[in-house]
Amino acid sequence: MRPHLSPPADPGHNGGVRDGPIDGGTGLGGFRRYTWWSLTGTVTVLLVLFVADWAVEQDVPLPVRAAGGVALAVLVVSVVILLDHRLPRTPVAARPGPPAVTWLAAGGAAAAVLGAIPLALREQELWPLAPAVMTSIAAMFLPPPHRRTLIAAAVVAAAALGGAVGMVAGDGRWPAATAVPAGMVAFVAWTTLGMLWAWDVADRLDRARLLAAELAVKDERLRFAADLHDIQGHHLQVIALKSELAARLAEAEPARAAAEMREVQRLSIDALRDTRAVVQGYRRASLEDEIANAAKVLAAAGIDTTVDRGDPADARALPEPHRHVLGLVVREATTNVLRHSQARRAQVAYRVRDGRARLRVSNDGVADPSRPGSGTGLRALAERLERAGGTLDWHRDGDRFEVVASLPVGTPAAAAEAGAR
The missing domain is CATH 3.30.565.10 (Histidine kinase-like ATPase, C-terminal domain)
Structure with a gap:
């Protein structure tokens, strides 16, 4: 839903509706924490269980286990940092792009290692879990059209690669090796991006709520300005016309000019009284x-x-x-x-x-x-x-x-x- 690798700065940074920590009594901060912990916790548990499934086997060489452990640690750290970029604690605290790109690259490399090892060990159904997780995390930073394209490409790639390896193995399991990886990629993307979608909707609603509060204040100011304009505009226009007339009559008809100036004085008193009434009504609401x-x-x-x-x-x-x-x-x-x-x-x-x-x-x-x-x-x-x-x-x-x-x-x-x- 956001087209950049790091969330854009909130409009509040430039005089908009919000420039402080997320929450303000709305519970949005708690929802942010819930979304962050749910995503990181789910992803971490799945990855640990996935690696443990093949790492505990006795025939897996120790260097392979070590490589898998390092890749798992890098992937988990990358996911945590990238989710922190995608779900910032303050709207204006947008992280710069390069660190996000760096962690995307590190997480992608770690996911590739965690996908290649079980694939080489003939774990033909479970191997796409880590790549699916990283693909979903990367898709979070893309706008919806590109996001759907990436997920669709990942589903097709997982099905093609799994099916090819299943055919090469010649054990007759190639249909499952084709369908299960594709379904796993789609399921992981659906789960992670669905939680992100809920957060984005809540964030946009909160922005709309804050904007509504500002508009309520501005509407009241406009109402007062309109009332004051109506009162002052009428009186000042008449005062200007009568003053101009009195200036013309000052030499030719002094008596009439004096009468016009008395009228100007009366209008000025009326304008002052009406202005005070407007301000009085504004300040002295019941x-x-x-x-x-x-x-x-x-x-x-x-x-x-x-x-x-x-x-x-x-x-x-x-x-x-x-x-x-x-x-x-x-x-x-x-x-x-x-x-x-x-x-x-x-x-x-x-x-x-x-x-x-x-x-x-x-x-x-x-x-x-x-x-x-x-x-x-x-x-x-x-x-x-x-x-x-x-x-x-x-x-x-x-x-x-x-x-x-x-x-x-x-x-x-x-x-x-x-x-x-």
């Missing part, structure tokens, strides 16, 4: 909007998010300034989850009980206890809630981090408004 936006952004980042809003009447019972303050808490807590954790799960819960509104935002995946809450964001919000008669607490328990905000429902709106400033 608690409900912030909770919905947090669920959307966290889900786009691949985090399993549970939202519990309680009774819808609870949110309506809280004055708008209070909802704004708690909305800021949701926004800051969501930012912390995205920046300072590798969360897999997050919860947002809101309740009004015993005369107090309580908001709780929690997540797992906290690796560094010094990061969440260590900045000024939560501390500044804690001061705002304290001025509004509420509290804001946060704590870490193992890999979990929790932010809890509380506000009295009966606090006057003015106090909450002061806390929000």
Whole structure:
């Protein structure tokens, strides 16, 4: 699926969607490890059992056994390194081409030795295992059309060589010597490349998920820019026309020019008010909007998010300034989850009980206890809630981090408004 001997650098390296270690709370890193260990483990066990099948025979000369052991070690090491190239731990950590080519050549030579020895020992069915493994590993670095061509050529070559040796042996086993090697090459390729295909699909889905998260942010920026353009564009165009008219009338009709300038002043005040309203609406989203936006952004980042809003009447019972303050808490807590954790799960819960509104935002995946809450964001919000008669607490328990905000429902709106400033 990739046309080069080493995986291409991820777009994140040039300002794209990802430039850090694979995972980010999605489990992709674990799937990468599973794929790598499954492929290397399966290949190693098969090769060891295959070599042991003929190496333990007493009539095999010691130098031949030694050559087989060295070839086995080289082939296993080559497979491990090549799979590490094909399944990099970080998308931008693409290995250079020459080492991959070197290990492909070393593995190919070792596979040829491990195929020639059993073929010479009349092991006419098992000899293609090592060449089949190396052919499948090499095919991983080719685009699909070339990959299929290589596998098909290997199947035909194994059938032809096995059948020829079977005919020369004259023991009547040439049909099996033809069919079994071809089937073994096809089976090994199907198994190894199938696991690689699953990894590539997961990797592409993860890239799409990260791109969706970026697009969600950009869509919001475009929405704000479009609203601001609509407001400012109309007012500025009218202001420009009236200013031009006032300049023409300044000498001939001073009174009318003054009237036009007063109109320009009024339009300027309207434009300033409308601009502030747009910015106010952008910055002062309600608690409900912030909770919905947090669920959307966290889900786009691949985090399993549970939202519990309680009774819808609870949110309506809280004055708008209070909802704004708690909305800021949701926004800051969501930012912390995205920046300072590798969360897999997050919860947002809101309740009004015993005369107090309580908001709780929690997540797992906290690796560094010094990061969440260590900045000024939560501390500044804690001061705002304290001025509004509420509290804001946060704590870490193992890999979990929790932010809890509380506000009295009966606090006057003015106090909450002061806390929000």
